[in-house]
Amino acid sequence: MTIDDIDYSDFNADVLKQSLESKDYKQSALIISTLYITSPNKFRNTVLLSGCLPDPLDFNFEKRKEIIGVFIGACNLAEKAMSSSEMLSNEAAPFKEICTNLAKTILIIADHNKKNTSELVKYEFFKLPLIQQIQVFCIMLEKHAQFSNNLLSEKIKKEGLYTGLESDIASMKKEGRGKFSIHDDLEAGIEMADTLFRYLYFRSKKEIEHPVPLDESTIVSPYSCPGIELVSFLTQHRNVLEFVWEKVKYSGWEMKLVRGEESEIIHYFVPPNERQYKIYRSAIERYKYMAFMQSQNKLVRNRISINSISEAITGISHNVNFTDINSLFSIDKHSFFKIEKDLSIFIEAQAFYLEYSIDFWFQDIKVGLSKDISINDIFNGIKYLYILAFLFRKKTVNFDINNKKDHKNLSPVIPLELLNRHFQYLYEYPEKKAEEILDLFVFKPNSKLDLFSQPLVYVGNNNIIFAPALVLQINVSRLVEQQLALWNIEISQKGKHFEEIIRTLLSNNPHINVNTNNIEFDAYDGLRVEFDFLATFEDYLILMEMKCIKKTFSDKELKQRSDTINYGIKQLNRREKIIIKEWEKIKEYSSVTLPELPPTHKKVIKILCLNIFEFTGAEINGVFITDISSIGKFFTSPDIEGYSIINNKKKTFSRSTLWSSKHPSIEDFKRFLIEPHTMKVFFNSLESNPIFVPILNEYDHQIAFQDFVLSKHPFAKEKMAYNKKIASKKKKHTRMKK
Incomplete structure (x- = not known):
């Protein structure tokens, strides 16, 4: 029997955890192969988040350290099996690289932490x-x-x-x-x-x-x-x-x-x-x-x-x-x-x-x-x-x-x-x-x-x-x-209130036609569908999903929010398919007058609108991600003013606008979604800044990570121009006095 002939349906991360702990190299190799073959993009996450491998910063790491050795041995067996498989031979090298990288990462971080703990108690x-x-x-x-x-x-x-x-x-x-x-x-x-x-x-x-x-x-x-x-x-x-x-x-x-x-x-x-x-x-x-x-x-x-x-x-x-x-x-x-x-x-x-x-x-x-x-x-x-x-x-x-x-x-x-x-x-x-x-x-x-x-x-x-x-x-x-x-209070229940705010904001602009009817029905795929937001802007159809989620303060929270966002993206892409297949129903329920034929894929703009800023400017699977503050600014207050306030006095040092003419265009809007000004000024001022983990002795592995810092003021050019203008005025005033 080869790796191509095995039924892996009963293999999952929980079974892998048990196999690794019982040092069953062969079964561990089969499960690891399954997890990778069935979902290579999720393999790394599955292994890390399931607790199969010991946490390098855990107090009990040394007691569970040998599991890393079992994991490496099982990965080697799996890699050999993949190499000998006609169907999977091309996957062997990238699979081995992921497994080796994971194991080495854990061991290096654990080694640093072990030295930290032993040093700390000396003082x-x-x-x-x-x-x-x-x-x-x-x-x-x-x-x-x-x-x-x-x-x-x-x-x-x-x-x-x-x-x-x-x-x-x-x-x-x-x-x-x-x-x-x-x-x-x-x-x-x-x-x-x-x-x-x-x-x-x-x-x-x-x-x-x-x-x-x-x-x-x-x-x-x-x-x-x-x-x-x-x-x-x-x-x-x-x-x-x-x-x-x-x-x-x-x-x-x-x-x-x-x-x-x-x-x-x-x-x-x-x-x-x-x-x-x-x-x-x-x-x-x-x-x-x-x-x-x-x-x-x-x-x-x-x-x-x-x-x-x-x-x-x-x-x-x-x-x-x-x-x-x-x-x-x-x-x-x-x-x-x-x-x-x-x-x-x-x-x-x-x-x-x-x-x-x-x-x-x-x-x-x-x-x-x-x-x-x-x-x-x-x-x-x-x-x-x-x-x-x-x-x-x-x-x-x-x-x-x-x-x-x-x-x-x-x-x-x-x-x-x-x-x-x-x-x-x-x-x-x-x-x-x-x-x-x-x-x-x-x-x-x-x-x-x-x-x-x-x-x-x-x-x-x-x-x-x-x-x-x-x-x-x-x-x-x-x-x-x-x-x-x-205290287990969930804010997602505020979603309806959030949706109302967005609809009201955008309805105030005469250049976008916002649907005010409830559009909800059983779709062709047998599931219920509801359109949170549908509008026309020039000859484009705007589809929007609104998600009210908590702000992120850690990578764990960011991962949780990302899962919610991925679900929202999935919803929007499903709705686009429903629009094309069931256009007559959409026209029937919509308060907005829609064209006779459904829009092409290029004429549909899909937007996931959030109450937080962490994803604004991203585009994932054809969906633009923005936030209520950004989209509200584009449609209701497009003028941008950079200013400082000192002693209760406002000093404006820059002015610009998000619209290329007196009213918004679809091209302005698309540019804004790709690179919203609310994010761009900070994005363009961030500079890569490698940071090194301190070394406790000369034999430590050198660890560094990429970070980004504001290396310059986001409004540096505007501030400089303003200061020159003020300096010029002062100089002129001094000459007049003389």
């Missing part, structure tokens, strides 16, 4: 009490954040324009890391803290509620902490390994062997689709820019300036004593809400895209143990913590760095009871509800959320570390969506 840092370990790292983050803010202020002052992207431009450089931005640096620090704190919790276990008390005279300072720099280095090393492995596992990144500057071998990890990865990176920058512009526009409309908010904070901060944390909680309601009202604008702006996902203004979503906490309650919690952080930082920014006794006051230990009472007093919540709201922000052992969503770090005995550096980086939309996921 005196781990002999300190848990509360001191966490506090000292938070202090380090706070000092770094203050330094970065000063650096950013100088940068803005020098450039004369503020567009909100200044902290995202990769203007700094470090060996092995390549180019990076101020924002990248701060984010990396918080990611390190998240990883380290989880490890410290794991080591402490039950002892966390029985902490070793710190003497008042104890110096809690990163400058007097044994091994803190090396612990930070090893934590960063672990984070980079996690980053690479997540890319491999969920996003299909592959390892390639390249030569370095000294002919050394580098194991270089790259995305399977570079353009798609750049689109994803562009979305990250676009989110930040849009949140900034939303907040600036709201400030202008409400006649509020950043300076006025800063002055209000300065005025109230006079009552705060740097060395007496209780003074922070003596702020009265009048003073607090004087700031809170203006700060609400920033919170609303950061949550701008959520309006397409959840009706937070209707108060129809509730989270928490008692299912009594609304989205606005969460916003109140954010505002409360923001204001405390702003006030506290105002008093600590100029503290004496040489006085090490005061370092612990940069990120003080605070009883949760104190926070709860003050929050309850200000917002007049019932006691239990106030506690439950703030508890959403507490990072604890086994927390399912990260420090970006839970900035109050628990250190036992109902105490937390209050670090302004963690509080002020809260990502509002991330926090809300993670809370929804935590």
